[in-house]
Amino acid sequence: MSAIENIPAEIQDNGLLRFLTCGSVDDGKSTLIGRLLFDSKTILADTLHAMERTSKKRGMEAIDLSLLTDGLQAEREQGITIDVAYRYFTTGTRKYIIADAPGHEQYTRNMVTAASTADLAIILIDARKGVLTQTRRHSYLAHLVNIPHIVVAINKMDLVDYSQEVFDRIMADYLAFAARLGIEDVHFIPLSALNGDMIVDRGERLDWYRGPTLIDLLEAASASHVDHQESFRFPVQYVCRPQDAANPELHDYRGFMGRVESGVVAIGDAVTVLPSGRETHVKDIQINTGSLPQAFAEQSITLLLDDEIDISRGDMIVKTGELPSVTKQIDAMLCWLSESPLDPRRKYLIRHTTRDSKAMLAGIEFRMDINTMEHQAAEKLAMNDIAKVSFKLAQPIFADSYAENRGTGAFIVIDESSNNTVGAGMIL
Amino acid sequence: MTTLTKQTLSHLDWLESEAIHIMREVAGQCSNPVLLFSGGKDSICMLRIAEKAFRPGRFPFPLMHIDTGHNYKEVTDFRDKRAAELGERLIVRSVEDSMARGTVVLKSADESRNKHQSVTLLEAIEEFGFDACIGGARRDEEKARAKERIFSFRDEFGQWDPKNQRPELWDLYNARSFKGENIRVFPISNWTEFDVWQYIEREQLELPSIYYAHVRAIVRRQGGMLPVTDITPARPGDTIENVRVRFRTVGDITCTAPVESDADTIARIIAETAITTITERGATRLDDQTSEASMEQRKKEGYF
Numbered sequence: 001m002s003a004i005e006n007i008p009a010e011i012q013d014n015g016l017l018r019f020l021t022c023g024s025v026d027d028g029k030s031t032l033i034g035r036l037l038f039d040s041k042t043i044l045a046d047t048l049h050a051m052e053r054t055s056k057k058r059g060m061e062a063i064d065l066s067l068l069t070d071g072l073q074a075e076r077e078q079g080i081t082i083d084v085a086y087r088y089f090t091t092g093t094r095k096y097i098i099a100d101a102p103g104h105e106q107y108t109r110n111m112v113t114a115a116s117t118a119d120l121a122i123i124l125i126d127a128r129k130g131v132l133t134q135t136r137r138h139s140y141l142a143h144l145v146n147i148p149h150i151v152v153a154i155n156k157m158d159l160v161d162y163s164q165e166v167f168d169r170i171m172a173d174y175l176a177f178a179a180r181l182g183i184e185d186v187h188f189i190p191l192s193a194l195n196g197d198m199i200v201d202r203g204e205r206l207d208w209y210r211g212p213t214l215i216d217l218l219e220a221a222s223a224s225h226v227d228h229q230e231s232f233r234f235p236v237q238y239v240c241r242p243q244d245a246a247n248p249e250l251h252d253y254r255g256f257m258g259r260v261e262s263g264v265v266a267i268g269d270a271v272t273v274l275p276s277g278r279e280t281h282v283k284d285i286q287i288n289t290g291s292l293p294q295a296f297a298e299q300s301i302t303l304l305l306d307d308e309i310d311i312s313r314g315d316m317i318v319k320t321g322e323l324p325s326v327t328k329q330i331d332a333m334l335c336w337l338s339e340s341p342l343d344p345r346r347k348y349l350i351r352h353t354t355r356d357s358k359a360m361l362a363g364i365e366f367r368m369d370i371n372t373m374e375h376q377a378a379e380k381l382a383m384n385d386i387a388k389v390s391f392k393l394a395q396p397i398f399a400d401s402y403a404e405n406r407g408t409g410a411f412i413v414i415d416e417s418s419n420n421t422v423g424a425g426m427i428l
Numbered sequence: 429m430t431t432l433t434k435q436t437l438s439h440l441d442w443l444e445s446e447a448i449h450i451m452r453e454v455a456g457q458c459s460n461p462v463l464l465f466s467g468g469k470d471s472i473c474m475l476r477i478a479e480k481a482f483r484p485g486r487f488p489f490p491l492m493h494i495d496t497g498h499n500y501k502e503v504t505d506f507r508d509k510r511a512a513e514l515g516e517r518l519i520v521r522s523v524e525d526s527m528a529r530g531t532v533v534l535k536s537a538d539e540s541r542n543k544h545q546s547v548t549l550l551e552a553i554e555e556f557g558f559d560a561c562i563g564g565a566r567r568d569e570e571k572a573r574a575k576e577r578i579f580s581f582r583d584e585f586g587q588w589d590p591k592n593q594r595p596e597l598w599d600l601y602n603a604r605s606f607k608g609e610n611i612r613v614f615p616i617s618n619w620t621e622f623d624v625w626q627y628i629e630r631e632q633l634e635l636p637s638i639y640y641a642h643v644r645a646i647v648r649r650q651g652g653m654l655p656v657t658d659i660t661p662a663r664p665g666d667t668i669e670n671v672r673v674r675f676r677t678v679g680d681i682t683c684t685a686p687v688e689s690d691a692d693t694i695a696r697i698i699a700e701t702a703i704t705t706i707t708e709r710g711a712t713r714l715d716d717q718t719s720e721a722s723m724e725q726r727k728k729e730g731y732f
């Protein structure tokens with residue numbers, strides 16, 4: 001047999017990093033992703049051939065790398081991105097999930113979808129155009145959903161003679177506006193997505209830039225969203241009661257299934273169940289049929305408790321002494337995502353962790369003007385508006401501020417007349 | 429006691445945990461879901477994930493296969509065996525029944541039945557009143573799939589509207605639908621072919637034998653290999669060759685081609701997958717090549 005057995009070396013696992021590309025229309029987001037995958041040799045031969053054929057059919061000389069992610073007919077016809085495309089690649093040490101977000105304002109809600117799960121945002125800027133409204137909007141949204149790493153990629157450097165002056169000027173512009181938002185940790189990098197400069201290879205035309213390439217930045221970024229110790233939060237998704245007659249041992253089995261949203265839990269820990277407030281201890285932590293001494297954030301597990309307590313989906317198990325706020329009134333930043341405006345007279349459904357509650361708008365404190373970053377008064381919210389609002393809830397939720405805890409600080413708004421997801425909220 | 433360093437999951441553990449979370453959301457939010465199980469490698473992974481999500485309880489959904497009647501016996505036998513081992517209910521609905529009813533009309537007797545599965549699927553959804561169908565499609569398979577949400581809304585005609593998808597934020601999934609509408613759920617959206625093979629190795633999952641290298645009679649058509657079977661006999665003038673092959677994906681016989689391979693263990697399949705130059709569908713699907721947008725088109729018509 002051939003030598004294939006010893007080809008891929010054992011992959012050292014540096015976990016998984018999710019990032020998105022965003023920014024204004026046509027500044028090269030899709031091309032950048034195509035380039036990243038092309039230069040890291042992730043695009044396979046048949047995909048490349050198909051892209052070549054399509055590019056030729058459209059009279060282009062070189063392969064149009066944006067075809068890799070712009071997969072819908074309507075996107076290819078118009079040469080734009082409409083919805084997020086997900087792509088995957090690995091460097092041997094890390095797996096990446098890439099989300100290519102659309103730049104058009106009309107599709108901002110799709111950008112928010114991509115941003116909500118990202119660990120890192122690459123915000124592209126066309127070197128000829130500098131900071132535009134959509135650059136500001138996407139930067140603000142990336143900041144609002146609290147993406148820990150922000151990389152500003154100044155693209156199309158080939159069209160400005162790879163000029164350091166242009167780069168410096170745009171960087172200064174961006175920093176001035178970022179400071180007003182409170183965005184602190186930003187990396188700037190000059191690129192040509194078309195020619196592949198500073199993405200995987202440094203190229204020869206950007207000698208004045210001494211910083212890391214894009215791929216170096218990605219490899220070095222930490223995937224964690226938190227720099228502080230979070231409290232244990234366990235929203236119950238599903239209750240397992242097998243009552244399997246064949247196995248009497250299972251007769252009293254009551255497993256509380258869910259994913260650890262944050263923190264750590266160990267067997268023996270004292271826990272409190274919300275909303276009842278009943279206290280007990282962790283008897284066992286199970287995955288499949290095995291038992292674990294402890295579990296941490298992002299693990300899907302089953303918890304068994306010492307005492308028989310009435311617990312159902314929507315309840316939350318937390319550590320005794322580390323309680324979230326139990327509240328029927330929330331202040332939040334809200335992105336409105338629907339074509340039909342937020343109507344203060346209507347009732348909506350709010351989904352927070354595994355819990356649903358009817359909700360009514362209690363007030364709009366202000367709407368954010370993306371251009372000036374000024375607060376404006378508003379009666380209604382239209383699609384893509386971002387505002388500070390408050391809601392009154394029919395049921396209490398168990399919440400932390402979004403800044404403190406993503407999992408228990410985020411919620412969505414659902415319109416029950418269409419079942420659509422119409423808003424994304426972050427509790428203050 | 430809390431530890432001070434933040435622990436993180438390996439990429440495979442993270443993907444598994446995400447998939448378990450998604451399945452439990454379906455169980456928590458939907459009143460009558462179903463898991464589509466074909467006996468193929470992706471749906472075999474899905475069954476393991478369902479075990480991890482719900483044992484020691486029963487699955488909160490039955491399994492269902494839409495059978496074109498043109499599947500490899502090794503695969504349908506495996507499907508039945510696996511369902512029996514798990515003690516879960518398996519529903520099989522067949523495209524041939526839809527043909528007999530007259531709801532599926534083939535253009536010619538040898539037309540592939542693959543795309544007609546959508547009709548039978550929609551009929552089964554209506555028959556049982558399913559409000560959610562869990563499937564093993566992955567975003568890395570195809571450029572239209574790369575665009576689809578994890579919880580993907582379908583209207584009462586089973587149609588996907590790619591230009592108007594529901595926003596999907598954080599891990600707050602919205603599985604709500606009105607009667608007659610339907611949610612398709614893809615727990616392994618974020619897995620690649622490579623992840624699937626690694627998972628199969630790690631979990632030591634049993635597979636139908638045709639995933640491993642074996643000698644098979646084939647003819648070469650349109651640059652691909654077509655197995656010689658009762659359903660796809662050799663035509664006059666074809667040269668029949670006996671080639672050592674394996675399947676990267678199993679599906680309808682008329683449109684799923686094997687690849688040449690010596691890989692007879694999972695470790696060897698993983699090694700081959702790591703260095704392959706052709707995508708899973710590119711190497712194996714004879715039906716996707718016809719037009720640039722054929723998957724998107726089929727999805728708009730209710731396909732998985």
Ligand SMILES: Nc1nc2c(ncn2[C@@H]2O[C@H](COP(=O)(O)OP(=O)(O)OP(=O)(O)O)[C@@H](O)[C@H]2O)c(=O)[nH]1
Nearest residue numbers: 025026027028029030031080081103156192193194
């Ligand atoms: N000269 C030059 N052109 C570029 C570069 N990057 C992208 N382009 C071109 O800019 C145009 C738009 O590129 P896309 O990648 O489709 O832009 P996008 O940001 O994804 O656009 P939307 O997703 O619709 O907002 C295409 O014609 C690209 O070829 C670059 O570095 N240099």
Ligand SMILES: [Mg+2]
Nearest residue numbers: 029030080081
């Ligand atoms: Mg784009």
